[in-house]
Amino acid sequence: MRVTNRMTFDQAQAQMMAARDRAMQAQQQVTTGMRVDHPGDDPAAAGVMVSQGIAIQRLDTIDKTTSSAQGEVQTADGALQNVSTLLARAQQLAVQLGSDTYSAAERSAGANEINSISSQIAQLMNTQVAGRYIFGGTKDNAPPFDASGNYLGDQGVRQIEIAPGLLQASSIRADVALKGAGGGVDVFGALSAMSTALANNDGAGIRSAIGGLNTSTDQVAAALTSTGGILSAFDSAQQIGSVAKDSAQKVLSAQSEADIFEATSNLTLAQQSLQASLAVTAQSFGVTLLNYLK
Amino acid sequence: MGADLFSLLVQSGNSLGAHSAAMSVAGNNVANANTPGYSRQIANLAANPGVSSLGAGNVGTGVSLVDITQARDQFVERQIPNALAAQSRSQTESDALNALTALNPDLEGGLPTEIGAFYSSLQTWSQNPGDPALRQNVLGSSQALVTSFNQTATSISAARTGLDSSILGKINEVNSAAQSLADLNKQIQIAKSAGGQANDLMDQRQAAVDTLATLTGATPYTDGAGNVSMALPGGTSLVVDGSAGSFSAVPDPANGGLLKLQLNRADGSPPTDWDGMSLGGTMGGLFAARDGALKTAADSVDNLAFNMATTMNTIQQSGYDVSSNPGVAMFSLPAGAGGAASQIRINPALTALGLAASTTTPASTGDNSNVLAMISTQSAPLLGGANPVATIQTIVTAFGTSAAQAQALASHDTAMASNLQNLRDATSGVSIDEEMVNLTKAQRAYEAVAKVISTANQMLDTLMSIAG
Numbered sequence: 001m002r003v004t005n006r007m008t009f010d011q012a013q014a015q016m017m018a019a020r021d022r023a024m025q026a027q028q029q030v031t032t033g034m035r036v037d038h039p040g041d042d043p044a045a046a047g048v049m050v051s052q053g054i055a056i057q058r059l060d061t062i063d064k065t066t067s068s069a070q071g072e073v074q075t076a077d078g079a080l081q082n083v084s085t086l087l088a089r090a091q092q093l094a095v096q097l098g099s100d101t102y103s104a105a106e107r108s109a110g111a112n113e114i115n116s117i118s119s120q121i122a123q124l125m126n127t128q129v130a131g132r133y134i135f136g137g138t139k140d141n142a143p144p145f146d147a148s149g150n151y152l153g154d155q156g157v158r159q160i161e162i163a164p165g166l167l168q169a170s171s172i173r174a175d176v177a178l179k180g181a182g183g184g185v186d187v188f189g190a191l192s193a194m195s196t197a198l199a200n201n202d203g204a205g206i207r208s209a210i211g212g213l214n215t216s217t218d219q220v221a222a223a224l225t226s227t228g229g230i231l232s233a234f235d236s237a238q239q240i241g242s243v244a245k246d247s248a249q250k251v252l253s254a255q256s257e258a259d260i261f262e263a264t265s266n267l268t269l270a271q272q273s274l275q276a277s278l279a280v281t282a283q284s285f286g287v288t289l290l291n292y293l294k
Numbered sequence: 295m296g297a298d299l300f301s302l303l304v305q306s307g308n309s310l311g312a313h314s315a316a317m318s319v320a321g322n323n324v325a326n327a328n329t330p331g332y333s334r335q336i337a338n339l340a341a342n343p344g345v346s347s348l349g350a351g352n353v354g355t356g357v358s359l360v361d362i363t364q365a366r367d368q369f370v371e372r373q374i375p376n377a378l379a380a381q382s383r384s385q386t387e388s389d390a391l392n393a394l395t396a397l398n399p400d401l402e403g404g405l406p407t408e409i410g411a412f413y414s415s416l417q418t419w420s421q422n423p424g425d426p427a428l429r430q431n432v433l434g435s436s437q438a439l440v441t442s443f444n445q446t447a448t449s450i451s452a453a454r455t456g457l458d459s460s461i462l463g464k465i466n467e468v469n470s471a472a473q474s475l476a477d478l479n480k481q482i483q484i485a486k487s488a489g490g491q492a493n494d495l496m497d498q499r500q501a502a503v504d505t506l507a508t509l510t511g512a513t514p515y516t517d518g519a520g521n522v523s524m525a526l527p528g529g530t531s532l533v534v535d536g537s538a539g540s541f542s543a544v545p546d547p548a549n550g551g552l553l554k555l556q557l558n559r560a561d562g563s564p565p566t567d568w569d570g571m572s573l574g575g576t577m578g579g580l581f582a583a584r585d586g587a588l589k590t591a592a593d594s595v596d597n598l599a600f601n602m603a604t605t606m607n608t609i610q611q612s613g614y615d616v617s618s619n620p621g622v623a624m625f626s627l628p629a630g631a632g633g634a635a636s637q638i639r640i641n642p643a644l645t646a647l648g649l650a651a652s653t654t655t656p657a658s659t660g661d662n663s664n665v666l667a668m669i670s671t672q673s674a675p676l677l678g679g680a681n682p683v684a685t686i687q688t689i690v691t692a693f694g695t696s697a698a699q700a701q702a703l704a705s706h707d708t709a710m711a712s713n714l715q716n717l718r719d720a721t722s723g724v725s726i727d728e729e730m731v732n733l734t735k736a737q738r739a740y741e742a743v744a745k746v747i748s749t750a751n752q753m754l755d756t757l758m759s760i761a762g
Contacts, residue, residue: 001720002720002721002723002725003720003725004327004334004719004720004723004724004725005327005328005723005724005725005726006327006328006719006723006724007716007719007720007723009328010712010715010716010719011712011716014712034400036399036400037398037400038392038395038398038694038697039397039398039399039690039691039693039694039697040388040391040392040693040694040696040697040698040700040701041694041698042694042698043690043691043692043693043694043695043697043698044691044694046398046399046690046691046694047399047687047688047690047691047694048687049399049400049406050399050406050683050686050687050690050691051683051684051687053399053406053407053410054406054409054410054413054683054686055683057410057411057413057414058410058413058414058417058672060414061413061414061417061418062417064418065417065418065420065421068421068422069421130422130425132422132424132425132660136660137658137660138652138658138659138660138661138662139658139659139660140424140658140659140660141424141659141660154658156658156660156661158660158661158662159662159663159666160420160421160662161417161420161666161669164672164673165670165673167666170421256399256400288726288727289726289727289730289731290726290730293730293734
């Protein structure tokens with residue numbers, strides 16, 4: 001081939017520019033750690049970055065939301081355990097004072113204790129988490145129980161997403177657990193029946209009211225089982241979510257991040273080829289007949 | 295006439311002229327070594343016919359310059375305009391698409407990020423719908439989403455109007471190149487009729503042809519008289535012999551006020567609308583980027599904004615706010631999807647407490663059923679078909695694919711064009727080494743002929759002294 005000066009210069013220029021471009025791209029990958037900046041760099045990877053990025057964001061938020069709900073349900077669980085302890089004390093009192101060896105004064109003191117247990121339970125059921133009444137169903141802005149144990153909340157069960165598209169109840173129905181809605185006993189009613197029997201020094205009445213307290217204890221124990229169930233659902237959802245997040249993160253990294261070793265070695269390679277191309281170009285410019293014609 | 299000393303002097307004088315012409319040609323070649331479109335010229339020398347001398351055969355009568363021709367390879371040259379047009383079209387499109395960063399997957403405040411953040415704020419809100427801070431957060435992320443839609447739309451539309459300015463500039467270049475091609479056709483005809491070779495004018499014409507091809511993808515054709523005319527892709531002539539057509543641009547209301555091309559034909563017929571996408575070269579690349587991938591991206595972002603906001607509005611309006619009033623629309627939108635991304639705003643009537651969390655009335659503060667409905671749209675098909683995440687993913691991937699294709703095409707076309715340029719240079723390019731050799735060759739011959747003259751002169755002197 002006949003080689004002319006413009007060919008030499010144009011090609012040298014094009015090759016140097018290409019070598020510089022490669023060196024700059026390699027440098028950008030090393031400094032940013034990212035393989036994809038513009039969608040055109042790798043269209044499929046860019047799309048995956050978008051969807052996985054949003055998926056990770058969603059899983060992250062679900063994890064945080066679940067943690068907040070978990071806090072509420074744990075508090076509810078603690079409150080119900082206290083209710084359960086208090087009911088056990090009421091049962092113990094009732095069994096003890098049911099024996100006719102106790103005097104009217106002793107039974108009357110027992111009645112006072114039962115009344116205090118009843119109001120303590122009402123207080124526990126008005127537990128708030130961050131200003132929110134957790135036992136009022138969806139009506140969370142006012143105390144769900146008044147001093148006499150009347151339920152003022154609603155029948156709603158709050159729900160949150162614990163995995164994309166998967167809803168989980170995050171509250172228990174206090175009207176079922178404490179007020180016997182749907183065929184149970186009214187815990188406050190049972191306590192008040194016991195208290196009345198004790199105040200009236202009515203031995204037979206006390207013994208027959210114990211049954212109500214037993215059912216109450218069972219009812220609260222059932223509520224505790226469901227809070228336990230909710231908590232374990234949260235736990236496993238968080239574990240599954242964190243696995244899902246890890247794998248989404250892995251996919252995202254694989255698609256978007258530059259392999260730092262590969263990128264560094266590419267950079268070195270690109271720089272060396274740039275240097276070589278500069279050296280060769282400078283040399284080829286120097287070779288001309290003009291140097292020898294004097 | 296015979297081989298006498300005087301005729302030796304005369305023919306040597308003529309030969310000196312031929313060699314100095316050869317030196318001029320070499321000198322001109324060296325001077326034009328870097329002139330685009332210049333084809334190396336060759337001085338063709340030929341021995342003058344001999345004359346019969348003293349009955350002993352012919353004696354030569356020196357050398358003269360026959361003509362100066364160009365070293366050109368028609369086969370390669372015919373391929374170059376198409377190659378230049380293809381390279382310039384794909385390179386222009388690739389540059390235009392690569393310049394848009396609004397759809398970068400990692401962009402802070404970009405649509406992917408803000409769509410994710412919007413749904414995150416709903417998710418967080420769903421856990422405690424009565425919390426005023428969480429409500430405010432939803433309002434804030436909705437505002438950020440709206441801003442992101444606005445900015446993405448603005449960036450894409452700025453890229454498209456920016457291409458319009460380039461188109462205007464290129465129209466001027468096309469018109470002046472077309473005019474100069476037509477003028478050169480006329481000048482070459484005049485020069486030829488005067489018997490000249492018009493080498494330099496032909497080089498200029500070739501450069502004009504290359505320019506027009508690079509700008510519009512037009513292809514040259516030569517008529518019997520040697521005029522070079524050019525036809526636009528599709529066959530309509532832009533330049534016919536000595537008359538040139540031209541382009542002009544007017545705003546096109548059907549395309550958001552962007553420019554549309556009009557062709558004023560070489561034959562002087564009234565201007566007609568011309569599809570810019572049908573062109574090749576830089577102009578074609580500009581239109582392809584403007585009305586291709588960028589328009590698709592703009593339209594899909596509009597659709598996404600419209601469908602997502604309409605879906606959200608419907609859900610919000612079917613719920614009840616903290617005061618148990620039906621929710622007001624979240625976003626205000628134009629009537630149709632067109633321009634939705636740039637015109638979408640937060641409904642000014644919407645407040646944090648006005649966000650409708652409940653589906654029942656009277657609304658309980660802890661009722662998040664409507665929030666869950668809003669969250670579910672993240673993975674549910676919108677009006678337009680796919681869910682918002684899949685939609686933005688498709689938008690980014692589709693745009694990226696166009697950009698990557700244009701770029702791959704650009705590298706391929708650049709390699710093709712540069713290969714052809716090299717082939718052309720191999721024939722027509724100037725090699726300074728070669729010209730130096732030619733120059734030295736001519737110089738030596740010149741010196742030798744001069745020596746002949748001085749020898750003949752000495753011989754004449756000798757003769758004169760005898761006669762004296």
